[in-house]
Amino acid sequence: VxxxxxxxxxxxxxxxxxxxxxxxxxxxxxxxxxxxxxxxxxxxxxxxxxxxxxxxxxxxxxxxxxxxxxxxxxxxxxxxxxxxxxxxxxxxxxxxxxxxxxxxxxxxxxxxxxxxxxxxxxxxxxxxxxxxxxxxxxxxxxxxxxxxxxxxxxxxxxxxxxxxxxxxxxxVIPSLVESWYQILGTYQQSHPEITCQCLEVVGAYVSWIDLNLIANDRFVNLLLSQMSVEDLREEACECLFEIVNKGMDPTDKTKLVESLCQVLQSAGFFNVEEEEDVDFLAKFSRLVNGMGQSLVLSWTKLAKGGEVKDAAESLSAIEAKVPLLLQLLVHDDDDISANIVGFCYDYLNVLKQVRYDYLDVLKQAIMLAVMKKLTYDEEYNFDNEGEDEAMFVEYRKQLKMLLDRLAQVSPELLLEAVGRVFNNTVQRWQTASFMEVEVAIRLLYMLGEALPASHGAHFSGDTAKTSALQDMMRTLVSSGLSGYQHTSVSLEFFETVVRYDKFFLVEPQHIPNVLMAFLDHRGLRHSSPKVRSRVAYLFSRFVKTLHKHMNSFIEDILSRIQDLLELAPPENGFPALLTSDDQLFIFETAGVLIVHGESPAERKQALMRSLLTPLIDAFRLLLAKLASEREEERQAALADCLSHAVGFASRTSKAFSNKQTVKQCGCSEVYRDCLQTFLPALSCPVQRGSLRSAVRSFLHRMIICLEEEVLPFVPAASEHMLKDCEAKDLQEFIPLISQITAKFKDQVSPFLQQVFMPLVLAIFEVLCRPAEDNDQAAALEKQMLRRSYFTFIQTITSSGMNQVLANQGVENIERVLFTIIQGAVDFPDPIAQKTCFIVLSKLVELWGGKDGMAGFPDFIYKHIVPACFLAPLKPSFDLTDAQTVLTLSECALTLKMIHLRRGPEFIQYLQQEYLPSLQVSPEITQEVCQVLQQPDAKVLKNYMKAFFQRAKL
Structure with missing residues (x-):
């Protein structure tokens, strides 16, 4: 030690x-x-x-x-x-x-x-x-x-x-190149590590030096000879790749690539199946990819330039590489295959333009290669996916791009090839490996994106495509394949069913079978949590699309998912089948089934009550427990559970589009009961943050669903939420009040007048709390709260509710107005500043005329006009920033509004008092006043930007 x-x-x-x-x-x-x-x-x-x-x-x-x-x-x-x-x-x-x-x-x-x-x-x-x-x-x-x-x-x-x-x-470059040549020749046998270093140097420098110094017979032959030396060939490959990648004339590039290919081919490098070193083959595949892409680029340039003969030579050079491309693409090693995908993609683009009939064979060969490579390895770990699995997922995305490109080149061929593979596999699914079955369904799924279709058009319109897809879907859902016992197959089955949910609008007779698959051990009760979780989401999507075809099964479905709707209390001890996030989808699905069913309103009301009552009862019990619980960990667990209960209730309401639907279903009362039960949680002294957040979200939903029926609950809720506030609490409470203000306007005016100053004072109190100089999180929270506060004032003024502000008493009005001036000028936050100028402009419009608020014109001249000039003159007001320029526009519009409301008096004030006090010359003062009197606001905005740019020089 x-x-x-x-x-x-x-x-x-x-x-x-x-x-x-x-x-x-x-x-x-x-x-x-x-x-x-x-x-x-x-x-x-x-x-x-x-x-x-x-x-x-x-x-x-x-x-x-x-x-x-x-x-x-x-x-x-x-x-x-x-x-x-x-x-x-x-x-x-x-x-x-x-x-x-x-x-x-x-x-x-x-x-x-x-x-x-x-x-x-x-x-x-x-x-x-x-x-x-x-x-x-x-x-x-x-x-x-x-x-x-x-x-x-x-x-x-x-x-x-x-x-x-x-x-x-x-x-010096010629001398350096000569030194490289000498080094490569001298150390090939004795010091392979030095030779590899030198090859790396050549590869690095070739991009910006004269290529003729490297791309000549003696140098290239030396490099090619090193392709046969085991210790050197990977670096030699990389070096040749850099040479091939060098930009040059398309005809010269074709000649260079072809000469390289001839030598490589005669040296036996194209015999890929004989090569066992996969690391080398990965580099070689990258080299072939570079050569292929270079040839495609050359052909494109030559064809565009109308150089027919040279373009034809490039095209035949490309086609000569296709057998090698296919060998590398289907290679067992995914790295080797992935490295050639770029060339394959570009080649398909060539086929799209060339369109020779005999090339169908090539297209089919590429399709088969892609289909083969999409297949999982047996070693793929579905339960614990690591780096190898992530790499395969990325590689699959590349293959999907090839499939999409094949669909553009030859949709009929792709449809036919997928149909052949799919039908062949499904016929023998009981004996086929999971990899074969998964990839067969995956290909059917991929067709949906590869063959673009507007809403439901996969099963209407083009009869060949329609009947092929419809046949495959019919086979999928009636083959019993949903019972295949492997995670990947189960997931792929449900993904595909939902991808093609429009199929069931055409053939609704298959819905009951698929519903059972969703509901039993194949779906929501699968042994894999990963499958259960994904199926919960997919089931909600399936039901949303097809609920009209499920009327006769609604109550059966609800009874089958009953246990999945239970709130799991913390002391339960049994692992739940679904996580609380997954349960959200199940509650939403239950809501959709109830609301959109064809039952009478009384039945819907009873079903919704039976769905929500267990949540209400559990909430009451858990809230009582939380109030008496002393152990912090248990408190957090209980609060989580309570928040989930509120979240579940909230999610059921997603089925309603507006209040009319809630009333039609007779569900208003049960949601009011929920509100009554949930609101006391706002004053719970422990775990306040998460509970407040959950109840606040529920209130947002209820404002939409219950409309004015929610209003009696708002004063008490507000009172609870304004007690012992943190910046974050207030910041999240303000949007709720703003939503109520914008939606109900005059209906909530008395309440707003009452709550306005308590809310403003709570905001001031939080903003004035001292914080550490370097506490960036606290500073950001305050900035966000300030923005929310200014937005709240903007909502009130723009909703035509200026009386709320006007009735607060002179002293309080002044306090609020000074905070708006301060926000416009003192804080370097263009988003908040812009809101403040919008508010000032609106207040000038409302109170700045001859019949406006007493004393307000004086406030305009003493504070608003100076704010419009002092804010843009601040060093922090950055006129190169887009957000700040928007702020300046609102500032200019505020001046415009002052002129509209005060007329010549304002112009006279600027000319004789204010602008001279800023040492603005008489000529510029005259300019400003003239522009202000023009009707076009855009002219004023542009002028003010130029004015402040000049002033800050």
Whole structure:
């Protein structure tokens, strides 16, 4: 323990010491000397020395004297010289750091003090393997600094990097290419790792250097020879891929790809089935994909350009690759197959345009390949999906894209091929493997998206398609296949049934069988929780579409799902079949069945009461328990259960579109009972947050469903919710009051007048609470509450309920008005500021005329007009931000409204008093006043933007 503590202390001291070295003006020279002379043998010390040097070059290079810059250059070359003499190379992490420092120095000095950087490096290194290793690592580090497009550079750095590349192309690239050729030839046998590094360098640089230096016989032949060396061939493949990917003239690209293909084919690389190394084949597949996509691009350009002969050559080159494409696409290894999907997709696009009859064979071959590859492996773990499973899901998405493209190219062929596979598999489903059965149903499902159809059109209109799909669906639901015992097949069956729910409108006789599958051990009572959960959602969708065909089964269905509708109290101990989230769908489904059934209103009322009464009874019991419970964990469990009960009741109401339906069904009373039962939870002293949230959501629903019948409950609910408020409580309560205000307007005016100031004061109290300076969560909560408050005031003023505000007494009105002015000017939040200007504009419209509120014109001139000018002049008011520009528009419209209500008096005030007080020149003042008097508000908005842009210069 003591030893560990001492080591940890030493590392901390060392770190502090090296940080000081970095910041020191001249201590870096000690590090430079240590590297140049090889003073230290400890790897970490050497690494830190390079770090200190790196820091100097990166952040202090401009401040170094010419002699100090020269010292850095000499240090690096001396360190490299030491490497040539060492029998053992440095550790890779030191070599990488050294390469970064070389690259940084290069970037800083190549264009000025060290134009011979590469010549110095090459003449020193020669063909010494340690030296060549550092040289190649340096080239990759330079690529990262100068070329890598994934790294963001400033405009200045981009200009510098362009100059470096231009200069390198002009002066040094041919010499570098020659050095690569020598390295590749020299180290092929003795140092495969150096050869691989060099291949990586060639691949990186080929994108921006003259391709003819690489794409010539001697270089390409060397690369191709390395395709046959086991240790090199993956890197050689990658390098060839980069060469093929290089942008160039389409005819030249076709020739290059074809010459590569001829050599690869004659060397036996196209015999994919003989190759056992899947890692290499994955790289080779990527190379073939690059070659194929390049050929398709060349053909597209040539065909568009009307170059018929060259386009025909590109097309025949593409077609010659199709057998290889198919071999790679159907390969057992998914990585190999996935790497060729891009070429396959592009090739199908070619087929779409070319449309030769004999190509049907090719299309069918691709279809069969896709169908084969969609099939799950036996190893796929459905119960515990990990990284491999996630990768297969992604790969399946790529295959789906191919299937969709096949549908565009040849819908009839696809339909026929899927029909053949589907019917063949379903006929023998009892003996077929789960993979075969799943993929057969999956293909039927995919047809739905691959063959686009408007609402229900899969089973109307085009007779060939209609009858094929209808036959397959009929087979699916009548074959007994729903009883296949595997998670993937069960899920696919229900997904497909719901995907084609319109089929049952055409053949409703199948509904009872499918309903039973949903309700028994095949669906909602399946042994897999994953299946039960998904089926709960799918069942709700199925019922929503087809409830009109279920009238005779409604009560039977309700009795069968009765146990799934039970609230699971925390002390139950038995694991529930469905989670509470899944139960939401079951409650909604029950609601839909009751509401949309053809029973008389009394029966619907009785059914809805029997659905909701257990929730009401359980809620009362649990709430009493919660009030007396002392243990926090139990409290949380009880509160959860109570929230679920409210959520379930709320979800049943989704079946109603408006109050009329609630009344027609005779269900108003039972929902009022729910409200009566749930509201006391608002004043429960424990677990207040989750309970308030649930009851508030229920109130939102009831405002829609019960309309004015909800109003008697609102005052008590509001009183409870305004007690002991947090910012979040208020922020969520305001939309409820706003919804009531907007919906009921004058009906709630007395209540609003009564609740207005208590609500406003509660908001002020929360906003004034002190918070830690760096507590960002609290600051954000306050910002959101402020926005909600301003939106609430906006709802009141825009709902024609200004009397609510007007009747609050002069002192209270003033308090509220000053908060609106403050919101418009002081807080750098354009969303809130915009709302404040909308409110001010509306108040000017309501109270700013000759017959307006006493004293309000004075408020306009003293506070609203200054706000319209002071807010945009603030440094935080960013006129390049779209949201802020919208705020400025509302600000301009406020000025326009003041002019409409006050007329020439306002213009005179601006000319003689206000604008001169801001030191605005008489000419500009005249301009502002003229624009304000124009009828077109758009002219004013544009002018005000220009006015403030000028003022802020």
């Amino acid at each position: 003591e030893h560990k503590a001492f080591t940890g202390l030493f590392q901390m001291v060392a770190m502090v010491y090296f940080e000081q070295l970095k910041e020191s003006q001249d201590a870096w020279e000690v590090c430079a000397e240590a590297l140049a002379k090889g003073i230290y043998s400890d790897d970490h010390v050497k690494f830190f020395c390079f770090q200190v040097l790196e820091h100097q070059i990166k952040y202090r290079h401009g401040g170094l004297s010419p002699a100090q810059q020269q010292l850095i250059r000499e240090t690096l070359m001396k360190w490299l010289q030491l490497q040539l003499m060492n029998s053992q190379p440095e550790k890779p992490f030191i070599r990488n750091k050294a390469a970064q420092v070389f690259a940084l120095t290069f970037v800083m000095e190549y264009l000025t003090h060290w134009p011979k950087f590469f010549y110095d490096l090459l003449s020193l290194v020669g063909l010494n393997p340690h030296g060549v290793d550092v040289y190649l690592r340096t080239l990759m580090a330079i690529d990262a600094e100068v070329v890598d497009r994934d790294i963001l550079h400033s405009p200045e750095e981009v200009r510098r990097n362009t100059l470096i590349k231009d200069s390198m192309r002009e002066q």
